[in-house]
Amino acid sequence: xxxxxxxxxxxxxxxxxxxxCEFMGFGETDIKTILGAAPLLAPVVPGLVTAVYDKLxxxxxxxxxxxxxQHGYEGSVPSDIESFSHEHPLIKFRQEHLxxxxxxxxxxxxxxxxxxxxxxxxxxxxxxxxxxxxxVPLVQMNALMGFVADAVNATIQGLDIPQAAKDQAIRSFAKxxxxxxxxxxxxxx
Numbered sequence: 001x002x003x004x005x006x007x008x009x010x011x012x013x014x015x016x017x018x019x020x021c022e023f024m025g026f027g028e029t030d031i032k033t034i035l036g037a038a039p040l041l042a043p044v045v046p047g048l049v050t051a052v053y054d055k056l057x058x059x060x061x062x063x064x065x066x067x068x069x070q071h072g073y074e075g076s077v078p079s080d081i082e083s084f085s086h087e088h089p090l091i092k093f094r095q096e097h098l099x100x101x102x103x104x105x106x107x108x109x110x111x112x113x114x115x116x117x118x119x120x121x122x123x124x125x126x127x128x129x130x131x132x133x134x135x136v137p138l139v140q141m142n143a144l145m146g147f148v149a150d151a152v153n154a155t156i157q158g159l160d161i162p163q164a165a166k167d168q169a170i171r172s173f174a175k176x177x178x179x180x181x182x183x184x185x186x187x188x189x
Contacts, residue, residue: 017115020179030172031110038106044155049098065136122184138188149177
């Protein structure tokens, strides 16, 4: 039986990431699969980003969080939720960030900088980083991650590749998104 320093899991990001990888079996095969999927997934990223924002804008409980200025955005903020649209510069700014996130997932490298980036993705949705007024409830983050995971799975299912490659890609992305979800939820403790 391997000993795990549970206190260190909470204080050492790299230790936590390595533990999650080992426990879930996320390794070189998964990383190669994810990186290898880049040319196949790149063309569908814009559609995935649009689908995510369509979903987020279909609920007031998620849409309201986009009315707050995100760190790095210098433009105007919307005045009311009803007139707030996908065309607002703030949403265009956020869509660019989501696009960069998805590209980064399939372009690696999976090193400590990637781990820090994945952790920051969790942190920026809380008052702990970026704008202190931005505090997305955990239930909304979990709903979003579930939607993204399903969208990625559906996208992979639709690829014209052998079934074994689809199966491996779905498993690899599932592990990665569970790791991402852990690095989000840890900032809600």
